[in-house]
Amino acid sequence: MLADASTDLPVRQVLPAVTSALRDSGAAVLIAPPGTGKTTLVPPALAERFAGRIVVAQPRRVAARAAARRMAALLGEPVGATVGYAVRGDRRTGPDTRIEVVTTGLLVQRLQHDPDLGDTDVILLDECHERHLDSDLALAFITDVRAALRPDLRLLAASATVEADRLAMILGTPQQPVPVIRAESVGHPVAIVWAPPGPVDPPYGLRVDPRLLDHVAATVRRALREADGDLLVFLPGGGEIDSVCRRLADLRDRLDLLPLHGRQSSRDQDAALRPGARRRVVLATAVAESSLTVPGVRVVVDAGLSRTARTDLGRGLGALVTVPASQASATQRAGRAGREGPGVVYRCWSAPAHDRLAPYPEPEIAVADLTSFALQLACWGHPDATGLALPDPPPAAALRVARTTLLALGAVDQDGRVTPRGRAIAAVGAHPRLARALLDGAERVGTHRAAEVVALLSDEVGIGGGDDLVANWRRLRSGVDVAATDRWRAEARRLRSAAEAAAQVVDRSPRQGPSARQIGPAEAALPDDLAAGLLVGLAYPERLALVRQPGGTSYLMAGGTAAELRPGSALIGARWLAIAVADRAPGRSGAQIRLATVIDEDTARTAGAALLHSEQEVAWSGDDVVARDLERLGALILADRPPARPERERIVDALLDGLNRVGLSLLSWSTSAHSLRARLAFCRQAYDDPWPEVTDEALLAAARRWLAPELATARRRADLSRVDVAAALRRLLPWPQAARLDELAPERIGVPSGSQLRVDYSDPEAPVLAVKLQETFGWRTAPRLAEGRVPVVLHLLSPAGRPVAVTSDLESFWRTGYAQVRAELRGRYPRHPWPADPTTAVPTRRVQPRRR
Structure with a gap:
């Protein structure tokens, strides 16, 4: 049995x-x-x-x-x-x-x-x-x-x-x-030793503080002294494993240092899982966290970190980031020490810090790129995941971005249903972007080279070189790193077979959805660097990048994100790059280029054909309207020419944008325009609708209406400065109100002396009339506006034009205030009349004749 x-x-x-x-x-x-x-x-x-x-x-x-x-x-x-x-x-x-x-x-x-x-x-x-x-x-x-x-x-x-x-x-x-x-555990007890490091920086993106790695190496040495049995050391990734191995290199003469991670060959992985003749230190990623039994292990040293995928939906960038391990992961790791006997786990953090860890790892569905996931859902017939027993629903935004990507690849239709091309992409068994590059690139650069490059870009191959993709490709071909070359060749063989099988799944002509343009025989003989760039561009067209300044290290990607080469990169000086891997550290707006290849503009146009478009750009730039015809590759400008005939509506939009940016000072406001605006504001205050609002915000919001004739012919800022603002403002008035404006809010008011004086409407709640006192003789009450609703505030002036009284109740002033004013002024201005009863006196603008 x-x-x-x-x-x-x-x-x-x-x-x-x-x-x-x-x-x-x-x-x-x-x-x-x-x-x-x-x-x-x-x-x-x-x-x-x-x-x-x-x-x-x-x-x-x-x-x-x-x-x-x-x-x-x-x-x-x-x-x-x-x-x-x-x-x-x-x-x-x-x-x-x-x-x-x-x-x-x-x-x-x-x-x-x-x-x-x-x-x-x-x-x-x-x-x-x-x-x-x-x-x-x-x-x-x-x-x-x-x-x-x-x-x-x-x-x-x-x-x-x-x-x-x-x-x-x-x-x-x-x-x-x-x-x-x-099942109740009757396993062996595992003692916990809390071994927190000194001051170290928290992980940042992929970076792990070297001081923490120093501490992990020191803790390994401590564990070797204090405990028996083989050691299993948990680290977040292959780079950290290599770093700690270097720190422990002097121990190789008396024990075996064995890496264990997912990118190793099966031969190397099996070596770490076999008992050895000497004491062993196995340095592993999370692959050893569960299911595996590493024989002989009685001691675990846990750095307390995990590496997980994160996706920047807005920029289309995916990256691995280092995060603290969860409590559940720490429990799993500690359990590795008690499989064969009593064990001990050295945790490189403190007990209080452990209590603050998340209980469980964050599910991948919450943070990862969902493009492959969405394609599987579409192939299953549930593109929106409804009706499926998923432990957690996919985030709506991430699923929407994934569906948009699949639509661009031609893998799904507008309703999210899988297309024959989508089934061919899914059959490749790689990320849909890489599968698309393989299938479309095979007929352009040959199946063999396409499979080699796509294998290089896949997660199956840890290349471990610099940021020059073609240099890494050549290094793998040379076989200098035997293990990496073996992994790469095995994946390339699998992809070649998958490409040949997928070609039988669907006839990709005519194509399902957008695709790169067909390439002629001359292009099929592309050199390796351009062939690699074409394949990268087919997979990630939004990462085709153009240098911002000749000879610089800063690039702008077609997706609109800035990207920077590392100092000393062999790619510095290239005008065009096809970026295969880039990530953005938290808090930074730009991305760091991790892997790319040099291309030329023709290759960029070919790979990014779906992003090519021409447009006329008419916009307010600086302090005036700028118009140009642009040819774009996504966010990248390939050509910039003056337009033969800018579209009128675009010019209008640009002028209105300028008005909103600069304000109404773009227009030339005459005295009559200011006066009319103030009178309209007074009527709005007195009557509300249908009198228009004339605040800055209201006038800017309605500018397309009251400036319509001028906008129909204007082309630049100078044209706006010639607008007759007063005439334009009157367009805001319905015709019944326009007919009554001078009646309800006259620009000038006649006073008893016969003068026509301008009313100051600066304060719409209290319009002001400044008038010399002698010119008001005969008035018993102050005038009123807006059908008698609002009294005018009289600023009564001396013969020299200086204010002597302010009132909107003239009758009260004549009765209680005039006598004092008369007494003060008659001696100062003896040639002016100062009657005892001003309500019956003759108003005058002149002085009395001098006696001979």
Whole structure:
């Protein structure tokens, strides 16, 4: 029996409950802490009780291969007999294989091609807590298949730290969740040693403070002195692994330093997973966090960092960033030390800092580029993800950006449905952008070169060189780095086969959606640098970049984002670049160029054909209207010429923009224009509608209406300065109000002396009339405006024009104030009349004649 070959681990106690739950409910959740044997004991037990194939899905290839090898070893068989595996580029199965370990990505592809999975009885989704996009898709697709096609297909979701009750409701319903089976850990105790570093900077983008790496190396040396057994050191990425290895290089004469990460060859990964003759220090990324058993490990040193993908939706840039690990990840890592005996974990942070860590890792769906995810949804027939049992819905903005990208690639139609071209892109098994570059580039530069460049751009190959893509390509061809060259050649072979197979999926002529223009025979012989640039541009047309200043390091990408070369880059001086990798550090507006190649303008035009367009730009620039005809590649200006005939509406828009930027001072305001505006403001204050508002904001908002005739002929700022503003303002008045303006708010008022004096409407609530006192003789009351609604404020002046009184109640002034004014002024101005009763006196503008 298969299970009899297994060792006695805690999960064996719950195997009957697992099989019963699957028989009765069809689905279940298994929670089993690290070291309980869920990955190696459960599949053989399921194979004993169910007749069909048992498919075990692991998030990572190294874990899939290791799990298959472990189960095969327990059975005393070679891999490929009862137990086999299948990962990208590597498959070992046979006709008698009952248990097949695959990656979740490969399982998603199988579900797309054969949703029935006719030969499969049970699927075990392992390490559900890691929440990779492929894991979420596999969970959703299998649940959909069970509901619609295969109710007999059984599903077991397994993890050590997943939120079990929530997952049980996803697999079942909130009212009837599937059973949750828990295996209690009886593993070995793991002591925790808190080993915080001194002052270090938090991680910033990809950067990790070298002082932290110094501390990790020092902690490794401490652990070697204080504890027995092999060490497993967790670091965020390959660069940090190499750095710590260099810091520990002097230990190589007495122990083995072994890197372990996803970009290694399977041979190098297997070497880290085999016991050695000497004490070992295995320096690993998160690939060793779960599923894997690294034999001999009794000590874990945890740097406390993880590397995760982030996407800048606004700029179309994706990047890996370094973040603190979650509590769940720290628990998983610590558990590696207690698999074979009592162990110890050295955590390079403090206990209070641990309490502040996030409980679980952030799901990839919340932060990652969703282009591949959206294409899988479209191929499944659920482009908006509704109706699928996803643990978390995709963010609307990220899904919208992904759909826009797929539409530009011709992979989906306007409704989000997959096209034949989209199915061909999906069949390549690479990011849709890279798949598009492979398929379109193969017929332009040849399948062999296209596959080599796309393999270089894929996540499968860690090139580890500088930012010159072509130099890295040549280095890989030379084979100087054997491991990297082997990975690159293996991926290139896979892509060549995928391109040839995809060509049979759909006839890509005529094309589905925008594409680069066809290339003639001369272009098919492009040199390597231009061929690489063409392929990069086909994948990332918005990253075609033009230098801002000749010989400089700053570029503007077609997508509108600035990008900078690193000092000393071999690419400095290039006018055009095709940028393959760029990332933007938090808080910075521009991006850092990580990988690019030099191209010319013709290649940029070819690769970015969908972004090419001509336009006429007429805009307010500086202090006047500027008009030009532009040829653009996205945000990049390829040609700039004066227009033969600018469009009138664009000129009007530019002039109005100038008015809004500079203000109404662009117009020449005469005295009559100022007076008319003040009178209109007075009427608006007195009557409200339909009298127009004439504030700056209101006039600017309505400028297209009251300046219409002038805007119809104006071409520049000078034309606006010649506008008759008073005549233009009158266009704001409805005709009944225009007819009554002089009646309700006269520009001048006649006074008893016969003078016609201008009214000051500066204060619309209290219009002012400045008049010499002698000219008002005979007035009993002050005049009123707006049909008697508003009294005029009289500024009464002396014969010399100096104010002597202010009043809007003239009758009261004559009665109570005039006598004092008369007494003060009659001696000062004896030749002017100062009657005792001004209401009956004759008004005058003149002085009395001098007596002879």
